[in-house]
Amino acid sequence: MVAETESKQRLHLVFGGELKSLDGAEFADPSKLDLVGVFPDYASALKAWQGRAQQTVDNAAMRYFIVHMHRLLDPELP
Template sequence: MKRYWVVGGEYSDTTFTRFAPGKDEVRVGPFGSYEEAQKAWSGRAWATVDDAHSRYSILTEEVGAAAPTRYWVVGGEYADSTFTVPAAGKTLERLGPFATAEEAQKAWSGRAWATVDDAMCRYRIEIEQTAGNG
């Protein structure tokens, strides 16, 4: 069984590697389906659309028997440079899962380089963190 979480928050800069001083990770969920989590993610993304330092993503947790960590490449063409809403008539690609970060990095690099001249395209790697919570 899978559970989905929306995680993120306000970061110190647009590398999205460290949370802003005094800020902690926000974790919303769990949700029983990816679609439910995506709705919650959309709400968080729109609520912080004017804050370039805020970012949220969806993580997946495997409940029950331990499962390996998997990696996904997610992205595509966005409506604007906030990279929160897909362009009209477009849906985000979800490539994977990949068993290793290196495999995901290679796939991400291929998609990123294929769209390097399109300022409205962006791809990211999402980690599907699984845990055996029996």
């Protein structure tokens, strides 16, 4: 049993891919998305996002995102 004082998990997904246009967030080929991983907290997700985004800095159409999975799983969480 989990103690009530223990904080809930706040999972984050980091992924990215090449966009169709720099003006939107629609991917050119969703089958080629780069799934970086799922992380237990925002800080580690941000570190992974920064690392992957830095690797693709030469491609202006490449974008990476952090998805707050915990908000999808439990909308009551901040």
